[in-house]
Amino acid sequence: MNDPDDLVAFLGKAWQEMRRGVADARSPARHPTFATVSPSGVPEARTVALRRANEPDGEVEVHTDAATQKTEALRQWPRAALNIWIPGSHLQIRLTTTVKILTGAFVEREWDRVPVASRVSYGTTPDPGTPIQGAFAYEKPPVRERFAVLRCAIDHIDLVYLGQKHQRAAYVREDGWQGTWLAP
Amino acid sequence: MNDPDDLVAFLGKAWQEMRRGVADARSPARHPTFATVSPSGVPEARTVALRRANEPDGEVEVHTDAATQKTEALRQWPRAALNIWIPGSHLQIRLTTTVKILTGAFVEREWDRVPVASRVSYGTTPDPGTPIQGAFAYEKPPVRERFAVLRCAIDHIDLVYLGQKHQRAAYVREDGWQGTWLAP
Secondary structure (H helix, E strand, C coil): CCCHHHHHHHHHHHHHHHHHHHHCCCCHHHCCEEEEECCCCCEEEEECCEEEEECCCCEEEEEEECCCHHHHHHHHCCEEEEEEEEHHHCEEEEEEEEEEEECHHHHHHHHHHCCHHHHHHCCCECCCCCECCCCCCCECCCCHHHEEEEEEEEEEEEEEEECCCEEEEEEEHHHCCCCEEECC | CCCHHHHHHHHHHHHHHHHHHHHCCCCHHHCCEEEEECCCCCEEEEECCEEEEECCCCEEEEEEECCCHHHHHHHHCCEEEEEEEEHHHCEEEEEEEEEEEECHHHHHHHHHHCCHHHHHHCCCECCCCCECCCCCCCECCCCHHHEEEEEEEEEEEEEEECCCCCEEEEEEHHHCCCCEEECC
16 A cells, blocks of 8 residues: 555545535535634634535535625635545545635526525525524525635645554645655 | 524534434534634644533533644644534534643543543554655554543534524523524
């Protein structure tokens, strides 16, 4: 397993799992935790749905309402960490990313592909996170202008395989994702 | 569902799930994502195992090797976010916490309860995250001094129920966890 090729295979396995997450809503890679830092420096984490995993560009994408706390945090500080745990494969995938918030004309194609019934996820009134008088004192109209794609350019990937003997490796964009074994 | 009692029941459900996570290694609440902020301000997220959930004190605990990156991040800035997604219950539990790193005599009882086979999780040489020459160029001796309990005092709980109609509520320690409905 010390053959450098295994570093390539290990990374390949992670991308395979992420592509599966995009394609299959029941795959564990469908629902990464997405962590950001609030303007006051507090870590924030929530579950998102993985919508795109592009290995050649080293990018992943999630969709969000532009009025959410995470979008606000990213406007101030555009770094996000994604964590995926795949129980069946004993594999943890951690991505450190720099995020662009795309809206409007830049995401027309993506919006057109959002099923009509799902468009209500973008446009909650009042804004998500606003205190309301009762559990259902909100409306969910579909609002095209509120639809945002978070394009996450991966800077760093950390993989851990919790097998009989643990394996851990790090990959960085700047050296073309060659990879390095790490102590787990 | 606008009865204030439902805010109490909603929070009760979250604690029930967290207690189940502590008791049952196969429960989804067993494996929260634990997010911290690195000394350079970058969000970091990884999967941990939930070891204690104490509702009266508003605390949860996880165990870690004191030489990990997350412990180092917490020494600099003791805030952590925990995110739990429970697919079967359509429930997301988000905790914002302030963390104490307990080691040595303070965690003697906890160490004594760690199964002998699991103690090798505390003491990897070289330190976790250090580049190594091959996948298995590390040792895992059990090192009692490296065992740390991260005692996370919860400041804020955010719950989202993704049912037919979504429900979201926030609870803060400072008002005794009364709870407020939020727009989801």
